[in-house]
Amino acid sequence: MxxxxxxxxxxxxxxxxxCGPLGVLVTWQRMAYYxxxxxxxxxxxxxxxxxxxxxxxxxxxxxxxxxxxSLFALQLWRNTSLDSLLGIxxxxxxxxxxxxLSFIDGPGxxxxxxxxxxxxxxxxxxxxxxxxxxxxxxxxxxxxxxxLLSMIAHAELxxxxxxxxxxxxxxxxxxxxxTVAVAMKIVGVLLISAMLIIPASAxxxxxxxxxxxxxxxxxxxxxxxxxxxxxxxxxxxxxGPSIVLTAGLIFIISHFAPGARxxxxx
Amino acid sequence: MTEQALLQLRNVSAQQGSNTLLSNINLSLSRxxxxxxxxxxxxxxxxxxxxALGLRNCDQGEVQRRPHLRVGYMPQKLSLNPxxxxxxxxxxxxxxxxxxxxxDALQRAGISHLADRPLHDISGGETxxxxxxxxxxxxxxxxxxxxxxxxxxxxxxxxxxxxxxxxRDDLDCAVxxxxxxxxxxxxxxxTVICLNQHICCHGHPETVSNDPEYLSLFGRRHAEAIALYxxxxxxxxxxxxxxxxxxxHCDHSGHHHD
Numbered sequence: 001m002x003x004x005x006x007x008x009x010x011x012x013x014x015x016x017x018x019c020g021p022l023g024v025l026v027t028w029q030r031m032a033y034y035x036x037x038x039x040x041x042x043x044x045x046x047x048x049x050x051x052x053x054x055x056x057x058x059x060x061x062x063x064x065x066x067x068x069x070s071l072f073a074l075q076l077w078r079n080t081s082l083d084s085l086l087g088i089x090x091x092x093x094x095x096x097x098x099x100x101l102s103f104i105d106g107p108g109x110x111x112x113x114x115x116x117x118x119x120x121x122x123x124x125x126x127x128x129x130x131x132x133x134x135x136x137x138x139x140x141x142x143x144x145x146x147x148l149l150s151m152i153a154h155a156e157l158x159x160x161x162x163x164x165x166x167x168x169x170x171x172x173x174x175x176x177x178x179t180v181a182v183a184m185k186i187v188g189v190l191l192i193s194a195m196l197i198i199p200a201s202a203x204x205x206x207x208x209x210x211x212x213x214x215x216x217x218x219x220x221x222x223x224x225x226x227x228x229x230x231x232x233x234x235x236x237x238x239x240g241p242s243i244v245l246t247a248g249l250i251f252i253i254s255h256f257a258p259g260a261r262x263x264x265x266x
Numbered sequence: 267m268t269e270q271a272l273l274q275l276r277n278v279s280a281q282q283g284s285n286t287l288l289s290n291i292n293l294s295l296s297r298x299x300x301x302x303x304x305x306x307x308x309x310x311x312x313x314x315x316x317x318a319l320g321l322r323n324c325d326q327g328e329v330q331r332r333p334h335l336r337v338g339y340m341p342q343k344l345s346l347n348p349x350x351x352x353x354x355x356x357x358x359x360x361x362x363x364x365x366x367x368x369x370d371a372l373q374r375a376g377i378s379h380l381a382d383r384p385l386h387d388i389s390g391g392e393t394x395x396x397x398x399x400x401x402x403x404x405x406x407x408x409x410x411x412x413x414x415x416x417x418x419x420x421x422x423x424x425x426x427x428x429x430x431x432x433x434r435d436d437l438d439c440a441v442x443x444x445x446x447x448x449x450x451x452x453x454x455x456x457t458v459i460c461l462n463q464h465i466c467c468h469g470h471p472e473t474v475s476n477d478p479e480y481l482s483l484f485g486r487r488h489a490e491a492i493a494l495y496x497x498x499x500x501x502x503x504x505x506x507x508x509x510x511x512x513x514x515h516c517d518h519s520g521h522h523h524d
Contacts (some may be wrong), residue, residue, distance in 0.1 A: 028347045150360040153346055160319055160339040161404070163365045207351050208384075 002047050004050025004120055005233065011122045011244065012225030015186050015195060016136040020218025021141050023200030024171065032197050033083070034071075034173070035091040038180045039192035041067045043183075046114050050104045051162035057129055057222070060184055067093075072170050094189075117188035117240030119229070130182050137178050144171060149210055169212045187240035194244045195221060202251040220250050272335055272440050273410050279326035280313055288324070288483050289315045296406070299340060300434055302451045305461035311444040314461060315412050319441060324370040331408075336365070337405030338439075340397045342413050348386055355381045358400050365405040374436070375399035376429065389430045390417035394426065402433070402523065409433070411443035422445060427454065 025036060042060045049059025074085070101111060113121065122130075141148075150158040151168050159165045178198075183192040203216035228243030235242075273295040279455045280288040287310045295301050303311050316322040317329060319339060331337075346352070354377075358368045359506060372378045381396045385396065395416060401409060414430065415423040427450040434441050445451055451458055451471060458474045460466040467477040 028350050030347070034402060081499065108418065146362065150362065151351075153350065153357065154315075154319055154341060154344060156319075156337060157341055157400070158360075159321055161361050161412075163362065204349050208353075209356055210350060210352055213351060250335060 004094035004122075005229070005264070007122045007124065007127055008119045008229055009226065009240065010127055011067045011130050011186055012119060014130050015179075016199070016221030016225050017184050017218050018134050018137050018141070018175075018182065020199060020203070020216075021145070021214035022137070022175055022179055023196040023221075024203065024213045024217050025148055025152060026176065026196050027200045027204070029172070031172075032091065032193055033086050035073075035176055035180065035196050037086045037093070038064050038068060038092050039184070039189045040094035040097065042180055042189050042192075043101065043114060044093055046184075047100035047104065047122050049099070050077050050109070053174050055111065056082065057126065057181065058080070061133065061178065061181035064180050065174060067129055068173040068177040070249060072173050076166070111190070114184065115116050115188045115190050116238055117184070117186050119186050119192065119239035119243075122185060122231075126185060128184075133178050133182050137182075138173050140171065140175060144168065145211075145214075148172060187244060191240055191244045194247065198244065198247040198251050203249070204256040205254045206257055220247065220254075224250055267298065270332060271330075272332050272443065274328075274330040275318065276328045276330070277504045278317060278329060280310075280317060280322065280324050286463055287365065291327070292464055293459060293465075293468070295408070295440045295442055297440055297458045298438055298484050300431070300454060300455045301443070302455040302461060303459045303461050304446070304448070304451060307468075308448030309462045311461055312377045312412055313443060314374045315410055315442065321411055336363075336404050336407045337408075338409045340401045340409070340411045340414055342416060342444075344385075344393055344397055346385060352386070353381070353386050354383055354396055356406065357385050357396065360405060361400055361403045366403055368399075368403070371402040374402055374433065379439045391419065391422035391426070394418055395429075398426075398429075402437075405438070407439050407440050409441045409443075411436075411441065411445075415445070415447060423450075430454075435487040441467070458521055 007196040026032060035057040043063055044065050045063030046056055048063055049056035052059070060242075071086075071089075101114075101218035110118070147158070147163045147168055148171075148217070150161070150163055155165050178218050180189075180192050183195055187195055199221040200213070202220045207213035207216050223244050224247035227241055228246040231237060231246065232239040271294045273293075275291050275293045278288060278291040281285070289316065293301070303314060303474075306310050313322065317324050319337065320329070320331070320514075355368055358371065362373075369378070370379070372381055375398045377392060377395045377399065380392060380396065385393070388396070394417065398411075398414065402409075412431065415426050418426055427447065430441060431454050433439070452475060452501045453471075456473055457468060458471050460474060460477070460480055466479040467474055467475075473503075
């Protein structure tokens, strides 16, 4: 019993650690929709993994990386904003994933587990993969943090100063793809971008510097994971939604914190 | 002995789809020189700067920057997402080509007192100076400024332009800028380029100000008419700014339409 909770807790903490810094970058760059699109297309990865009988986590990772790269290529080629394209892709891929999955009915196959996560089913082997992906993502984030920040603040200025902006864009997209693959097991495809957006937004009210934002967001995410998981255990509620709900509550509370920063919108 | 030009554009053209943004641009900029680009909205001024900086490729022609040229760039506007909590000095620390201290750059731009202020809490004029000090961090040999006085009040504008002139003297750098402020252009600039996709006329401010093309561009109506001006000099443009044949018989030195 205690193993299940321990594994779930560690998995959730790994996710929160990446989602903190990545989430603040995503909100600042206004890429929330992009996270949604990748998350929804993760279902296609699930279908792929099930039909090819390969590890689902790996199939999802590959599918997300593939879609992120093709979106990047498309953006370079068309040289336009991806906004409406993302809107179409996001929901079509969700629909396509659901249709594909309806044709697959393996033993013990549970669609809800993919939609809303199945944190309590995280096994020891899953943890290794999560830790590897999460660790790699965190290392990349730390190395490129300054450049990513500079690109988000002003891409052309960063480019003149010698930052390889296009490569960084690709990196940021691939990092989000990796995070989606990690998060699917924990909160499910429908709630992944919540883990990116909500802790980052809560932290943004209190932080005084970009780095503080990233650390605070990771912290908020971790607290949400621990409280949400405890609540799920206690009330027998689904773990993923409980975590997201806790994060939402923390966000609301952050508005009443003393010294909260007022953000004027332009 | 002539000094090697810092920046040289030869027969540069740029298109966006079927629209011509720049056509047959030639210019050369050397140390200590201030070159100002003027022209109506949509004349390709920002495109010209972006091509010169290497942010955009040109479709024809050649852009030559002296090898290892240190460039400081001041973009037209800082549209920072208001969600990013960041101080002025943290913003300057983002520049990863720094050759001088942040303190020094702030001091040169005259805003040492703003170092610890949140970037979102300072005025438009102060923000422009923050952008200027970020451009100074590279110890630039070439300063590229895209409408540096945008959003700055009249007194602030004069002070800012004076500062740019002083920086040119102190740093002995070249300045390439887009400006709408004709008073300053006439008083301080070494070379004016009058742009409307192609270079309509160019030269010393005094020469340019007597040029019929300049008069038709800015004439008596002066700066506020820039956006409204009608082109009626010795050649005509179609909707895309292309020169229409065969009325083309421009004979200003240094450029040809063809």
